[in-house]
Each structure stands twice: as C-alpha cells, then as structure tokens.
Amino acid sequence: MTFPPDPVRFDEARPLALAVALDTAASGVDVLLVRDILGRISLLLDDRSGGLDAAKTATWRERLKNTLGPYAADRPLLLASGLFQPDAYFASPRAAAELGYVAQPGHGSIRWLDNTVVGGDWARVSTPEAESGGVRTARTALYGFKGGVGRSTATFMLAKHLAGQGNCVLVVDLDLESPGAGPLLVAEEQLPQYGIIDQLVESAVHNEEGLDLVAQATHFHLPNNGELWVAPARGRGAPGTEYAYVDKLNRVYADVPGHGQGSFADRLEAAVHACEDAVARESRRPDVVLLDSRAGIHDIAAVAISRLCDLALLFGSDNGQTWAGYRALFTAWLSSGQAPEIREKLRMVASMVPDADRASYLETFRDHAWECFSVLYDDLVDGNTGFNPSPEDGSAPHSPIPILFAIELVGLDAVTTPGWDDRAFVRAAYDSFLKTVTNLMIEGPR
Template sequence: MPDPTQPSSAAFITFYSFKGGVGRSMSLINVAGIMAGRGFRVLALDMDLEAPGISYLMRHEAKLMEQTLPGFVDLLSDACTRGMEADLFALSPQAVVEKYSYPYTIPDGIRVSEDGLLRIMPAGSFDGHYQERLDALALGQLYREGRGQPLIAAFKHVIASSGMFDFVFIDSRTGFSDESGICTRDLGDHLVVVMGFNRQNQEGTEEFLRSLRMAGGKPKSLQVILSPVPNGEDELVEKREGEIAAALSEAWEEPLKPFLQIPYHPRLALTEEPHIFRRSRGYLYEAYVAIELAVSGMLGLTAASLRKEIIKVADEKRLDLVILLLKKLQKLDDGETAVEGLVTNKLMNLCLSPEAGELRQYLAATLPADSWAVGILAYRLHKKNMDDAGLFYERALEADPKDANNLGNYASLLTDVRKDHDTAEVFYKRALEANSTDADTLGNYAKLLFIQKRLEDGAIMLAKAWEQNPPKLNLQSELLFYACAHLWERHPDALGKLKTLLEAGGNSEGWHLEENVRVARESGHPHPDFIAALAEVVSAKATVDTLADFEVWKNGHF
C-alpha cells in the first residue's frame, strides 16, 4: 500500500479535441500503455461523460465483463448526496482509487519493467441508470452554484495524495462543454490537443485556445497533434499544417509548432484495441511512441532534466527525492546509462553517508554489474567499513566471478565487517585460484587464519605473502604485525623491522587488527598490552610515541 505521508509527484495531463473521430482517446490509452510498460504508474480517467470511450475499452477486459463498475459520476454523485460521509471524504485516498478504478493488463511485449501499472477510472457504472445519475449530477449547475470547483479540487487532491500514480491522463469531452472546461481548467496541469486537418477542427480549436487563454487557464505546457494524416498527400498536408500553426499560434499568442502527427491506419476504424498492445511495430506504433516522448518532454521527464534535478537535491541531501528521481530516470530508454553517469563525487559522497542505506541498496540493485561505478562504490564503502560494500562486491562478481581483486576485497569485508569467517575463507581461496601470487590476498588470508587460531596454516600463508616481495609499505607493516602478534617466538626480529617501518610512516590506516589482538591475548602472548597498543599505531589510530614506555619497544625485539 502506498505511504499516504509521501508527497505526490503525479502530473495531470488532459487530452482534448474540439471534435470527435480524430483519435484522442486512442492516443491517450496508447501513450498511457507505453508509460506503464516503462514502469510508470498511470491512471486513465474517462471524463468524456456524454460519450465514454475508454470506459467501454476497459469493460472488454474478460474479468470485468459481468461487473457493474462505478466510476467518476458515481463517486461525485455520492459526494453530492452524502456530503462528508461520502466515499470521496470518508475513505482513504488509496481506498477511493481502488474502489472506483480498475487495473488494465499491460502485455508482456511492451512491458520492460514490472513496476508499472495502468488503471482506468470509467465515466461511471453502465447499469441502465448511468444517464439518470449524470443528469442528476449536473456539473454545470454545480459550478454555477459555486460547489463544482471545490468538489473537483477535492477529487483531484484525493487522486494525487493517494501516492499511487506518476501520471493521470484525462480524456476530455469535445467542444465547449462544461466537462471540457473542467478537464482543461481544473483537472489538467498539461494539455494535449488532438485535431483534424479540416476547417471545422481548425476554427473550433482556435476558439477553444482563445477562450482558454482569455480565461487565464493556460496549462503549464501544450502539445498539438494532427490526426489522422492522410497517406499520399504530402504537399497538401504540409500546406495545411502551416496554415493551422499560424492560426493556432495567433489564438494562443505563442508559437505552437512543431506538431506531432498520427498517420491514417485502417485498423483505427476497425478495432478499439490499443495499437501498441499488438506485436507489430509499424509506423502507427512509432507515432504513439513519438507522442509519449513529447509528453515526457512536456513534463520535464528527460534524462537531462532529471539529471540536473538529481544533482540539485543531492546537494540538499534530500535522500527521498534523490531515490524517487533516480527511479524515474531508470525508466527512460537511456536510464541505466544515465544513472551510472550520476555516480559522480556529489552522488558518491551522498552514498557514503550513514543514513543513505536505501540509496546504496537501490544503486546496488540497479547499476549494471559490469559498471565502473559498482567497483568504485564497493571500494569507497569498504574504506568506510560499511557492510553495504558487500552488495557492490556481490554485484561486481556477477559480471566477473573470477576477478581476483574483487574476490579478495569481498573476503576482507566478510572477515572484518561481517565477521563471517567461514564464507571469507571460501572467497580467499577463489581469489587465489584466480591469482595465486597476489601478496594482498595472501597476507589477508593469513590474517584470517591467525584469527581462527590456525597457527601453522597462517604461518605458511604469511611466508607466501613475503615471497612476493610486496612493495607497499602498508602491506609490509600488516605482515610484520601478524608475525609480532602470532609468531613472536619464530620471528623475534619482526618487531625491529616493524619499528623501522612505523617510524618512517609506513602504517596501514584504518586496517582492522582487533581480532588478532584478541587471539594474541588468548594464546598467551608475553606482551598482550603492547600488542594492543602496537595495533593502534599500525592502523594509524595512534602515533608511534605512544609506544615509548614499553620496554619491548625500546629493545626492538621480543
């Protein structure tokens, strides 16, 4: 169930046409289906109350054929009759949506994400009394009495605050009806106008836009679609498009071009099934995809705009919005690539904050396994001693199960952070199978063996690490410490070598040595307090001068 405390990000988009027969409802349901297939949550609202189209489309779902399905008219009629006891006010927003809207199946062929959904809120229940309820509701009269606008505002608030949708697509009544005004003025934040090429469509749409502008009801964005476009009349189509653009721009007092086009297709006259739900991918399908991209652009739903907004909210450390916007970005065609590109210093630093666990889990599940960002996040989180680093190591190993570096680092994380020593040993062995001469892996494996009190195995592994002549001073200091903590009788000179190294600044900052100190105490080390203090210096938690009072340090050997 959606969390009602979360802010709504739903955008309301009205599809309007001055006359019918231009494919408005079909455009709406096809675009809604594409967006739902991408993983967005979409509600299609049938507000063509006198001639509902989407409502009948929904009834053709087999599971709904024998049901009466209450919708918009029933919900508002109930509110007018029962006041604050009505469903619109008494039920939770989620309950209202679930009672008055219905899921519409998205075919697997267009679904690229399991997150998306498409629900339809019909005009009302077609039980033989729909027209009576519509007449009794009398939306125009309600507006004239001053009750209509607050009622529609309450309805919009309920849908938005349900948290169940990213987009609400509204199928508007044609012409200059009360319903079309409600859809374009009070419900829709954005407007898509679908119109034919003839003079009636042009002049009616001009007057509609002029009236909307003069009433102060300009939407946030506007897109015009010409439909249907006849085949084989390119010259005439181009001429009429230019004339329509000039006329509409004058009425709107803003340039209104380029327009999108829906080509004529005989299937539009022969079937009401959404075209995109078929397996074919012809020119009509491409036209609907173009409309979906245009609608996304109207809403600022582009990789560039989302990236800019994500960086902004990341600077503000608004983790909930970062995740919400990243999820939207992921649903675009180039989403995964764009998400990967955002793992810059700003987003990286946010991931490293203790409270960003949900963000880390999201990125670990979303980024491609072979992404450079996965490896970087694993390393940076490991340095912070965060358990979530394991999520990224696991992800990286999906891409390359034989990567010796990642295998060894993951084993180290299992040892030091998760304390899962048995699994750590499995990964150390896998890392050495991939690269048997890696001094870091050999030394870290030795550390684990000493923690497990397997002294002889640890001594063998430690010797193998030294055989590689490790050049890094931090690794040398670690190896010498293990000798001091666990093999002091065999290597009494190890302390002198380590003393020279530490006095020259060769420590291993942040390295975990607590378990080795514990084992040294339990194993009867003759200088357990000194080993504990030495571990602090080796891991750069303390300075070398803190060892000055220990006699064994002065002597430089055990």
C-alpha cells in the first residue's frame, strides 16, 4: 500500500523557498521572498538590469509549485519587469536582508518581506525620536507575556514613586482589552472625557483634534512639586451619550488605506505623542512616560516595546510558560536581525518572588532567564568579541529585578482601599524594584 507524501507545513515552507532563492541568486539576480498573510510565498526576481533565461525561470517556477505545495502563492515567481510598481516591493523599508546569507561575487542579494496581521511590529525595532530642540521624554514599557503578574500594580507603584521625587509622570494605559492603570490612579468621575481608544478611532478619520485625553491622579498628594498624569484606555464619555467602548475596540487595530499615518503602529505612536502634548499644555512636558502594555503577542505590545520605549521591563514568573513565550519573541527578533538593538532596552522583572526562599528562587530564575536571553546574545567563538554577559552579571538584561509576593495583596481592591500602597508589607515588596528601575530610567539601560 502506498501512502501520499507528507504535506508541506508552515514551518517547512520558508526553508524550501529559500533553497530555490539560493539557486536564483547564484545566477546574479537580486531576489525578494514575499510571504502573504496566509503564509504563501512568492519569489520576486529583479531582472531590470538584464533578461533572465526563460527556461531557468520556468524551472524555478515549477520547482516552487512542486516543493511548496499549498504554501506556493498563486503566482509563485514574478519578474520585476512585469510588475506595475516593482519598487513598492524591492525598495520596501520592511524588506530585511536574509539572516546569515552572504552573497558571493557575482551572486545577487536575498531579502525577506513578511506580511502579517497581528504582531507585525515585533520585528521592527526603532528608538523614539527627540522632540524639537533635542529634548525627548524618557519612556518605559511594562510588559508581561502572560497576565496576572502584577504589571498594572507595579506601574502604579513606579509612577507614584517617580512623581514623589519631583518628576512630571504620565501613565498611558495601553491595555485596551483590560484597562487597569487608569482606575488605580484616577477616580471614575475625574476621568477625562476621552481615552486612548478614542484617539485611535478618531485619528482614522482625521478627527482627533481637541480630544480631552489626560487627567491628574486623584488618589493621593505628591510632595516635591511632583505631578502624576494619566491617559486612560477609556474615558468617561460625553454627557447623555452612550460610550460605545466595545464598538470602538473592534475598529482600532485596522490599518487605514490612504491615510498619512494609516498603520495601527503609526496611529498608536501618534496617540502617545498626543497624550504627552496634552500634559504639556496643562502643565509641563512629562519627564517620564510609563506605557502599561497588554499581555500576549499582540500589536500593542509589539509597538510599545519595539518602537515607543527606551526601556522595556519584561515581567514573569519562573515557569515553563514564561520562558517558552519569551523565547518565541526573542527568536523572532534574532531571525529579523534586530537582536543587537532590542536587547539594549530589555530588563527582566521577577514578579511574586516568595520571601521565604528568595535567594534560591532568584538564582534559579536568573539561570532560566539567562538560557532564554542567550538567544539574543552574541555567540562568542574563536576569540570573537561581542555582547554575551555571564549568568552572574547583575546589570545584564536577564538579571531579575525582584518584586516580592505578599499574600495581603491577593484580592485587594486597591480602588476602595485608601493608603494601601503605604503599608509596610507593600513598601517591602516593591523596594528593590523601585530603586533599581529608577536608576535604570535615570542612567539609561545598558
């Protein structure tokens, strides 16, 4: 009895296509591998400097069809001379050099263009630009691969601590699906009329001017002329009008064709700038912005970490789910060639550390974190130099910043419990975290 051959799966399609690309590049032509949102792959060949052998082209096309199976695009091989706007592909800023490929003399280049729906900005790392005059607000993103790691509470504690030192602090609640930081800092009746969700929706139709986006924290008094402002995910809405939060949420992630800043990433970046400008109009430009990101592999987290922040605090507990999730993200950064840039802004936070066995727990956490972060570190062989800190390096990205577990915090309703954050057990739990992160934000990540 004969069995049909095993079908090609998603993970196998790219290396199979790359094997064909290597042959085509050897003929001297530049190659662009393009993967669509379903995972199907096309090879685009830049033949504008000279014709290609028609027989070879036909052979490559058939090889792609036969080897990729369902992951071959309907038109698996295209020539630049036959495209209406070839530079829309070959000159795309999203096209990245194929990692590990070095063109031999006489060979063409190979680049990769991946089209995705969610998480597309994980592989695009950039540093926030300075404002006019060379001044730029420092931004820190707080992110957890999984929820329930105390990220929003840590955002509250860090914001209050920084403001208490005389800084003007802005907290931006980017957890649109599960807003958390806003209610912790501002009473419901004191929320601004609009939230981040409104900025994203209105900007898609060029109607974002004049939105009331920020409010000052209302739950405590700050010393040293410090200020604490909040840009919540949702606002209180206009009087007499239903605040259709879910209807807005269903629309924010879509890119907007023909819009000057139509991508979700561009609009989210513009929304954060708008919140900073709103604080500046009311008082002064923020010294520090804390981005309370959402959990999971999602475009919000991707943009917050890859594009919007100088420092990214990665929260986690010492378990297999934490390390498997972060390893997947780190591998994506490595594959896209962004590892050297992104690792400079990362720092691991060990949340809910047991006080009874703290030293042992943190040592184990650190070793597991180092194994995970090693994906982003340089492979030092044959005396090469590079970035590869030891497991014991306390300033390395993998070195955990601890937040102690306090049973009293479980089930605590922070909104209805005044002064909860000034209790001795809370201060003890967050003491090391606040001191270490404050120093990182002032001195900058390594």
